[in-house]
Amino acid sequence: xxxxxxxxxxxxxxxxxxxxxxxxxxxxxxxxxxxxxxxxxxxxxxxxxxxxxxxxxxxxxxxxxxxxxxxxxxxxxxxxxxxxxxxxxxxxxxxxxxxxxxxxxxxxxxxxxxxxxxxxxxxxxxxxxxxxxxxxxxxxxxxxxxxxxxxxxxxxxxxxxxxxxxxxxxxxxxxxxxxxxxxxxxxxxxxxxxxxxxxxxxxxxxxxxxxxxxxxxxxxxxxxxxxxxxxxxxxxxxxxxxxxxxxxxxxxxxxxxxxxxxxxxxxxxxxxxxxxxxxxxxxxxxxxxxxxxxxxxxx
Amino acid sequence: xxxxxxxxxxxxxxxxxxxxxxxxxxxxxxxxxxxxxxxxxxxxxxxxxxxxxxxxxxxxxxxxxxxxxxxxxxxxxxxxxxxxxxxxxxxxxxxxxxxxxxxxxxxxxxxxxxxxxxxxxxxxxxxxxxxxxxxxxxxxxxxxxxxxxxxxxxxxxxxxxxxxxxxxxxxxxxxxxxxxxxxxxxxxxxxxxxxxxxxxxxxxxxxxxxxxxxxxxxxxxxxxxxxxxxxxxxxxxxxxxxxxxxxxxxxxxxxxxxxxxxxxxxxxxxx
Ligand SMILES: Nc1ncnc2c1ncn2[C@@H]1O[C@H](COP(=O)(O)OP(=O)(O)OP(=O)(O)O)[C@@H](O)[C@H]1O
Ligand SMILES: [Mg+2]
Numbered sequence: 001x002x003x004x005x006x007x008x009x010x011x012x013x014x015x016x017x018x019x020x021x022x023x024x025x026x027x028x029x030x031x032x033x034x035x036x037x038x039x040x041x042x043x044x045x046x047x048x049x050x051x052x053x054x055x056x057x058x059x060x061x062x063x064x065x066x067x068x069x070x071x072x073x074x075x076x077x078x079x080x081x082x083x084x085x086x087x088x089x090x091x092x093x094x095x096x097x098x099x100x101x102x103x104x105x106x107x108x109x110x111x112x113x114x115x116x117x118x119x120x121x122x123x124x125x126x127x128x129x130x131x132x133x134x135x136x137x138x139x140x141x142x143x144x145x146x147x148x149x150x151x152x153x154x155x156x157x158x159x160x161x162x163x164x165x166x167x168x169x170x171x172x173x174x175x176x177x178x179x180x181x182x183x184x185x186x187x188x189x190x191x192x193x194x195x196x197x198x199x200x201x202x203x204x205x206x207x208x209x210x211x212x213x214x215x216x217x218x219x220x221x222x223x224x225x226x227x228x229x230x231x232x233x234x235x236x237x238x239x240x241x242x243x244x245x246x247x248x249x250x251x252x253x254x255x256x257x258x259x260x261x262x263x264x265x266x267x268x269x270x271x272x273x274x275x276x277x278x279x280x281x282x283x284x285x286x287x288x289x290x291x292x293x294x295x296x297x298x299x
Numbered sequence: 300x301x302x303x304x305x306x307x308x309x310x311x312x313x314x315x316x317x318x319x320x321x322x323x324x325x326x327x328x329x330x331x332x333x334x335x336x337x338x339x340x341x342x343x344x345x346x347x348x349x350x351x352x353x354x355x356x357x358x359x360x361x362x363x364x365x366x367x368x369x370x371x372x373x374x375x376x377x378x379x380x381x382x383x384x385x386x387x388x389x390x391x392x393x394x395x396x397x398x399x400x401x402x403x404x405x406x407x408x409x410x411x412x413x414x415x416x417x418x419x420x421x422x423x424x425x426x427x428x429x430x431x432x433x434x435x436x437x438x439x440x441x442x443x444x445x446x447x448x449x450x451x452x453x454x455x456x457x458x459x460x461x462x463x464x465x466x467x468x469x470x471x472x473x474x475x476x477x478x479x480x481x482x483x484x485x486x487x488x489x490x491x492x493x494x495x496x497x498x499x500x501x502x503x504x505x506x507x508x509x510x511x512x513x514x515x516x517x518x519x520x521x522x523x524x525x526x527x528x529x530x531x532x533x534x535x536x537x538x539x540x541x542x543x544x545x546x547x548x549x550x551x552x553x554x555x556x557x558x559x560x561x562x563x564x565x566x567x568x569x570x
Contacts, residue, residue, distance in 0.1 A: 086348055198416035201403030202430040202481065205397075212432070216420045 020271045033160040036273030044166045051165055058104040065105070067091045074277065078284035087280075090141030090273045106237055106247030107274060113169055113233045115179045118226060124211065125184025125222075129146065131137050135185065150175050150239045158243055168245030176232040184224025230278045237271055243294040247272075303350035304485065304517050305374065310347040310383030312369055312541075314341030318381040331540045341367040344541045352490065353484075356511065356518040360564070361538035367521045371489050374398060374519060377409045387485070393430070398443075409478035413490040415470045417462040423473050424449065424458040430481035437449040441480075448476040451510070468499035475507070478516050479514070486518045493522065504530055525564045529553070537561055 034038075058066060067088055075084040093104050128135050152218050157167040191214050199209045215222075241249025248267045255264030311325055313316075313334075321329075321340045322417050331342040344366050361367050372378040373385055376392055385392050388407060396404055402548040409430060417426050426430075432439035449455060462470055471491060471505045479484055492500045504527065511518065522528055528535050529549040536546035537560070545557040556562040 192416075194412060194414050194416040195418060197377060198410065198412055198418075199429075199433075200402065201408070201410040201487075202404075202433050202477075203378060203401045203408075204433045205401050208433055212429075213418065216418075 002049060013273040017255070026078070029156065029159060037160055037162075041161055041166070043137070044161070044170075047112075047116075047169065049164055051108065051169065054108040054112055055105055058108050059101065063095055067095075070277070074281050077281045079288070080284065083280055083284070087277050090277065092269050094273060097266055099251075099267060102246070102248045102267065103252060103270050103274065106234075106271070109165070109169065109172070109237070109240070109245060109247055110230065110233050110274070110278070113172045113212070114226065114230050116169070117173050117180050117229050117233070120173070121176035121180030121225070121229070122184050122222065123223075125181045126188065128181065129188035129214075131222075133221030137182070142182060145174060146178045149182045150236055151242075154239070154243050163244040165245055168240040168243055172233050172236045172240050172245075175236050176229045179232065180222070180225040183228070184218065184222050187225075188214045190221065192219045200261060220286050220290040223282060223289070227279060227282045230282065231275060234271060234275045236277070304353040304388060304520070305349070305351040306384075306386040307347050307373070308384040308386070309542075310344050310370075310385065311381050312343035312366075312373070312378065313340050313381045314343055322382060330395065332430045342541045343378075344373075347543050349536060349543070349546070351517060353517050354515045355533040356520055356531050358522060358532035358535045359538060360525065360528050361524050362523060366540055366541040367523070368489055369541075371487050371519055371521050374426040374485070374487055375404050375410065387398040389528065390489075395448055405430070405483075406480070407483050408487060409476045409481050409483040409484050410487040410489070411471070411474045411491040413493055413496075415462070415467075415474045417470060417473055417477075419462055420540060421461075422458065423454065423460050423465070425477045426462065427472055427480050429477060434481070445476070445480055445509050448480045449473075451479070452476045452506070466499075468495050468503065471551060472494060472506075473505060475503075479510070484516055486516045488520045489519060490523070492527065493524070507531065516547075525567055535566070 009296075035133070048190060070091060071084045071088040074087045075081070078084075093102075094100060124138075128138055150171070153171040157171050161167040195208060195217065196213055199205070199213045204212065237245075238249040238252050241247065241253050248271050251267045252264050252271075254260065255267070311322070313321055313325060315321070316339070318340060321334060321338050324334065324338065325342065325345055329342075329344075332553060334340050334342050347370065349357075359367050359370060369378060373380055374387070376395075378395055381567055383393070387403075390403065392400065392403060418429065421429070427445035427448055428441040431444060436444075436493070446458065447452060451456065454469060454472055454476070457465070457469070457473075462473065465473065471494075474491070478488075492503050507518075508531065520528075520531055522531075532549055534546060534548055535552050537544050537552070537557075539560050545552060545561050547555075551564055552561065556565045
């Protein structure tokens with residue numbers, strides 16, 4: 001009854017074949033990274049200097065000045081004294097509990113990642129809004145990027161670039177970029193057709209329509225995407241610290257292996273504080289930037 | 300006789316996947332409903348021929364779905380025709396490529412929309428100046444001009460307001476000022492006053508007539524209301540299911556309706 005075996009046993013591929021496939025793929029990728037790793041690494045040099053420069057700036061500036069600047073930014077974005085005071089107190093507490101340096105490192109990584117995600121994600125979203133084909137191609141890719149366990153990104157990146165900040169940043173960006181792309185695309189597609197038609201009727205070309213109608217009207221949605229991207233980048237902090245990204249993730253990692261509950265909790269809370277601060281600042285900025293789009297209260 | 304400023308020749312429009320394929324049927328005069336039911340294409344317009352003279356208000360009317368918006372959107376090619384020619388000031392605009400078409404729209408055509416279509420994130424003044432901004436006129440100059448037109452439509456002092464702070468009537472005045480500000484001599488108005496309540500609407504009609512007596516633009520005005528058509532129009536064309544059933548002066552149409560469809564409109568106005 002050899003021919004009925006496939007009914008009781010899963011018709012698996014031969015182990016040897018599977019091993020061969022894995023070996024071939026891994027080997028090919030390893031050869032690729034041996035051959036081009038250095039070039040690719042030097043390609044990312046400007047990014048590294050940007051990152052180090054940012055970190056250096058945040059760490060050499062006196063702590064009170066950093067707090068002052070962050071509070072001022074939150075005030076400018078929200079015009080709320082309460083938020084501004086809250087931010088100042090939260091950062092003061094972080095420093096008081098000895099997490100200043102780690103927090104500044106994490107902040108610089110998050111800022112650089114967010115800036116890059118915007119710089120790449122917004123244009124991609126714009127192209128995606130322009131072409132239905134691109135949209136149907138990219139949507140599944142973005143789904144995969146967002147659902148693939150973040151650890152998986154670390155493998156090829158580390159194979160290619162080794163351990164350090166750059167691979168960390170790249171992994172974080174891959175993981176965090178989908179919301180910006182998605183919501184830029186969505187925001188542009190949802191722009192009022194009438195207004196867009198009006199721009200066309202007055203002779204506006206593609207670029208003019210984009211800059212004077214589509215982007216401004218999509219801005220609240222794009223800001224929501226940026227906000228989500230920041231949150232996802234922050235949630236990658238601990239994972240990224242596994243491949244040598246300095247900051248708040250490393251103490252968390254250390255506390256897992258050594259069972260330091262309080263240390264873990266404090267650093268976790270610091271990440272939460274950063275998340276709340278970034279969230280409030282970007283949300284209230286988005287809210288204020290769209291106040292003319294809402295119906296006035298007093299008619 | 301004066302040369303027409305807009306001349307539409309054998310214009311047909313079919314919406315759907317492969318309009319060219321069903322064009323032979325359209326030419327044979329297939330009914331709109333049959334085309335949709337059996338061939339899955341929507342008939343927008345069939346074999347439209349029109350001459351519009353410089354300086355006249357030409358009204359296009361018809362019931363909802365008769366193709367009015369489709370027709371007026373051909374005049375500035377917001378919609379591309381399936382077949383036919385659109386001559387404006389001696390240019391067949393169906394032949395224009397992207398850049399040339401944009402230029403042509405900037406210089407010769409402007410438009411007022413039923414739902415205003417103002418830029419919600421810009422002040423009233425910057426909305427009015429938008430057409431000039433597209434033409435890359437510098438800021439002080441376009442603002443000065445925008446201020447002039449703001450005054451002309453009776454909204455002096457509203458410069459810095461945002462559209463959502465204005466009433467519907469005021470917003471449409473801004474829409475009208477935006478269209479006039481570019482100095483284009485053809486003005487397309489798609490049910491420009493239909494969203495306004497009757498009193499404001501009558502006011503806007505008077506204002507348009509008064510401006511027109513001075514400006515002498517060529518205005519293509521769409522409405523589904525015969526009262527409005529008679530009040531504003533020098534000539535009226537009537538569309539039914541994508542076909543032009545009658546055109547002529549208001550008196551001519553009131554006294555000699557071509558069929559029951561026109562008759563029904565006319566009945567309404569007599570009441
Ligand atoms: N993009 C499109 N795709 C398919 N069919 C369309 C499209 N635009 C218009 N049509 C069809 O063309 C016909 C005419 O539509 P149009 O909008 O020109 O009518 P209208 O006279 O302006 O009506 P209303 O008074 O409601 O504005 C309708 O039957 C409509 O279904
Ligand atoms: Mg319409």
